[in-house]
């Protein structure tokens with residue numbers, strides 16, 4: 087399986103374009119782990135970057151929803167996964183979007199995703215020491231401090247790929263929102279994060295799960311993922327909600343939902359990961375209604391393990407497997423990008439031969 091060179095897709099900052107390159111397969115250094123990437127899905131944030139809506143250091147290998155097989159451990163590399171399993175070459179794994187040091191100020195304050203020395207897959211400048219840092223490539227070199235989870239053999243790639251982004255992020259958002267049992271949950275957006283949130287809230291005993299989404303096809307999907315109702319955010323709607331999970335990145339959704347937060351309501355904002363105009367907020371309403379607002383960006387390793395367990399237990403109860411519209415070879419990147427940007431598209435991914 088191992089060759090002298092492997093393929094990687096680079097983004098050079100030219101909107102809409104990726105470039106395929108052959109490069110030497112690395113030997114893992116101290117603490118590093120070499121993984122043979124088996125599949126990687128294209129996240130909405132990858133698309134923002136490729137379209138030029140989000141500035142990143144280039145060139146870079148995008149892709150952070152990655153699964154792979156362990157090829158080789160560098161000297162002294164941590165072989166334990168988050169569940170305590172001792173990993174070995176050949177094990178099928180996924181890993182946290184950020185490798186973290188464990189002792190800087192953000193790390194010790196339960197914000198490992200903001201580690202001062204963090205290594206973020208699919209976001210690193212392609213440079214010496216970070217030449218295989220993203221999922222759109224045949225190999226990935228895991229930095230020391232990257233939390234891994236062994237994947238159940240029965241879990242299809244379609245479920246397993248988004249674990250390290252969408253599913254784990256929703257786990258972090260749900261934790262920030264507090265227990266959903268009996269609560270009226272509002273989810274904005276029915277992309278993969280929103281759908282995952284609907285499914286998670288429904289399986290955890292939410293009183294009701296309402297999804298607001300402007301795309302009719304996506305609204306239909308929300309119902310298949312456990313939403314009790316799916317609607318457009320109508321100005322005249324008079325209901326209220328205990329928990330609001332903002333997964334759309336839309337200011338309009340925020341404003342609509344904020345006005346409908348119940349007494350003691352909690353809003354968790356996740357979707358706004360690209361530049362947008364400021365939005366209005368009544369501070370008096372926050373105070374008098376005892377409203378809590380939290381931002382969640384990425385997640386901590388425990389959420390990755392929780393994400394795998396959630397999909398293992400509940401993944402088959404919802405049509406998660408159907409969320410990946412198609413797999414492409416790295417060489418067919420132009421076709422993959424076209425498919426991923428079609429209206430109503432689900433996840434599109436790269437699967438390595």
Ligand SMILES: [Zn+2]
Nearest residue numbers: 129131251252
């Ligand atoms: Zn992502």
Ligand SMILES: [Zn+2]
Nearest residue numbers: 187190193201
């Ligand atoms: Zn750190």
